[in-house]
Amino acid sequence: MIVAEGRRLRSQAWFGGKGRDSFIHRSWMKNHGEPADSFDGRPVIGICNTFSELTPCNAHFRELAEKVKRGVLQAGGYPVEFPVMSLGETNLRPTAMLFRNLASMDVEESIRGNPIDGVVLLTGCDKTTPALLMGAASCDLPAIIVSGGPMLSGRFHGRTLGSGTDVWRLSEEVRAGTLAEADFLDAEAANSRSAGHCNTMGTASSMASLVEALGMTLPANAAIPAADARRSTLAQMSGRRIVEMVAEDLKPSDILTRQAFENAIQVIGAIGGSTNCVLHLLAIAGRVGVDMTLDDWDRLGRDIPCIVDLMPSGRFLMEDFYYAGGVPAVMAELGQRLHGGAITVTGRTVTENIAGAVCWNREVIRPIDEPLVANAGIAVLRGNLAPSGAVIKPSAATPDLLKHRGPAVVFESIEDFHARVDDPDLPVTADSVMVLKNCGPRGYPGMAEVGNMPIPQKLLRQGVRDMVRLSDARMSGTAYGAVVLHIAPEAAVGGPLALVETGDIIALDVEARSLTLEVSDAELAARRERWTPPKPTMKGGYQSLYVGHVLQADQGADLDFLVGCRGADVPRESH
Numbered sequence: 001m002i003v004a005e006g007r008r009l010r011s012q013a014w015f016g017g018k019g020r021d022s023f024i025h026r027s028w029m030k031n032h033g034e035p036a037d038s039f040d041g042r043p044v045i046g047i048c049n050t051f052s053e054l055t056p057c058n059a060h061f062r063e064l065a066e067k068v069k070r071g072v073l074q075a076g077g078y079p080v081e082f083p084v085m086s087l088g089e090t091n092l093r094p095t096a097m098l099f100r101n102l103a104s105m106d107v108e109e110s111i112r113g114n115p116i117d118g119v120v121l122l123t124g125c126d127k128t129t130p131a132l133l134m135g136a137a138s139c140d141l142p143a144i145i146v147s148g149g150p151m152l153s154g155r156f157h158g159r160t161l162g163s164g165t166d167v168w169r170l171s172e173e174v175r176a177g178t179l180a181e182a183d184f185l186d187a188e189a190a191n192s193r194s195a196g197h198c199n200t201m202g203t204a205s206s207m208a209s210l211v212e213a214l215g216m217t218l219p220a221n222a223a224i225p226a227a228d229a230r231r232s233t234l235a236q237m238s239g240r241r242i243v244e245m246v247a248e249d250l251k252p253s254d255i256l257t258r259q260a261f262e263n264a265i266q267v268i269g270a271i272g273g274s275t276n277c278v279l280h281l282l283a284i285a286g287r288v289g290v291d292m293t294l295d296d297w298d299r300l301g302r303d304i305p306c307i308v309d310l311m312p313s314g315r316f317l318m319e320d321f322y323y324a325g326g327v328p329a330v331m332a333e334l335g336q337r338l339h340g341g342a343i344t345v346t347g348r349t350v351t352e353n354i355a356g357a358v359c360w361n362r363e364v365i366r367p368i369d370e371p372l373v374a375n376a377g378i379a380v381l382r383g384n385l386a387p388s389g390a391v392i393k394p395s396a397a398t399p400d401l402l403k404h405r406g407p408a409v410v411f412e413s414i415e416d417f418h419a420r421v422d423d424p425d426l427p428v429t430a431d432s433v434m435v436l437k438n439c440g441p442r443g444y445p446g447m448a449e450v451g452n453m454p455i456p457q458k459l460l461r462q463g464v465r466d467m468v469r470l471s472d473a474r475m476s477g478t479a480y481g482a483v484v485l486h487i488a489p490e491a492a493v494g495g496p497l498a499l500v501e502t503g504d505i506i507a508l509d510v511e512a513r514s515l516t517l518e519v520s521d522a523e524l525a526a527r528r529e530r531w532t533p534p535k536p537t538m539k540g541g542y543q544s545l546y547v548g549h550v551l552q553a554d555q556g557a558d559l560d561f562l563v564g565c566r567g568a569d570v571p572r573e574s575h
Helices: 020-032 061-076 096-113 128-139 165-176 180-190 201-212 227-246 258-271 274-287 294-301 318-324 326-337 350-354 414-421 523-529 541-549
Strands: 044-049 078-083 118-123 143-147 154-157 159-161 378-381 386-392 404-412 431-437 470-472 482-488 505-509 514-518
Touching: 020 482, 044 096, 044 227, 061 078, 061 165, 096 128, 096 523, 096 541, 118 201, 118 227, 128 143, 128 201, 128 274, 143 201, 143 227, 143 470, 154 180, 159 180, 165 180, 201 274, 201 326, 201 514, 258 294, 258 326, 274 470, 294 378, 294 386, 294 505, 318 541, 414 514, 431 505, 514 523
Parallel strands: 044 078, 044 118, 118 143, 378 514, 404 431, 431 470, 470 482
Antiparallel strands: 154 159, 378 386, 386 482, 404 505, 505 514
């Protein structure tokens, strides 16, 4: 490996020289059985591993890390694997989102504090991707992402089964009395039949697609199934490539430009990606100093057609998406809409990366003039109920509900919702607007995925399968429905959502990008005088730090003191 003339590898500040401190750094590393030439100018490549048996999506990462190491060694680097906090969406309470910023701190300080020249980020489950990229971006050393890949398609009773999406659907059928509970339980084993993250276009798949569109992965990274040998090949090639990136000094700040973020927003619209991508992309942009806002999401996504027919917006699953051509085929279909000159981790441009990309299945990836949904980009709503914005995913909603006016049925907390949603006396009809409060960044805390509130049982039995729901919460990327999310400011900090009462009329107009509470300013002012903040559900420790410093949803819900790039310099020695 050739490093640019006059540039010294960062790791040589630890391992170079003949003094006492260099002796200490090298000697203790040699207890691994390393020969002396391991430290003679080889680039040290960190492999940031989010493996955990409590994070099922990432449980195969030990094997994936070994493939990365093989590639690093082949390219002349010295690989060192290190663990960071793993964030399993399915098991971690109260919500993995509460700990995204904590994990990013773990990543940032682990990279900065250690003799690392470049880093491979092993990501999979929803929040591990943004957490690792946020942390690495704040250090700005050469970095490349290797996603764990989606699990194989589920198979149940002669049909495909999509993780998350079909869970919500089957659960509602049980509550409606149209599916036996025994059949529902039988679906468990069929739902997750291999290693990997959700096989729908949920948040994990959406974020893997987003970082590929940003240029932070090798082409095709997002869609290769976890069980496919080509996932291991990509990991090995990424190990080789990071060594070259160190030699080239190709850093996240070179790749994560405004053009890259604009490309990612358009790709998310085209694939029917998760609303969670809005929060994560804004937070990543904040770490590299690129000024991205909700207005950028709305401007760039407004006329983007959804051309990928995947659950929850469509029919197919990630396995089908890979065989059809994956993200490169989608980006090729978007063509001139994208910034083709944006640089990527390959050292080449977007245009160069996708040259020759082919779509092999026009049912899965449609031509841009024959879309699944014509205007499918995530829509940003504003109005007196969401002065700082709210989001909705039109491609996953019932079209007739995208313009709706109805009376509110209000739930003050998630506990209140669960206690009353199936009460036969609940004053709710199909025209009602269900409103959930105090589930935002501070209110939950952590902004849990509870925004896709289950339909009341009495409406399910009437055949209702979608209705307008709104909250300051998030929803799983695998979920669907006419669900308005991320209302800002949130209820817990006194946003207008806190003042909504049952019976108030709420008007939603996605085309006009408006969300309106039809209550007079005078009445809202009177209600504000009576309002008292909710008591925190958790006290002390990291939760208190989080609640005291978390930004609102429209700013990415990062911690205020983490915004920005701090670089990788460490001004003091450890001895």
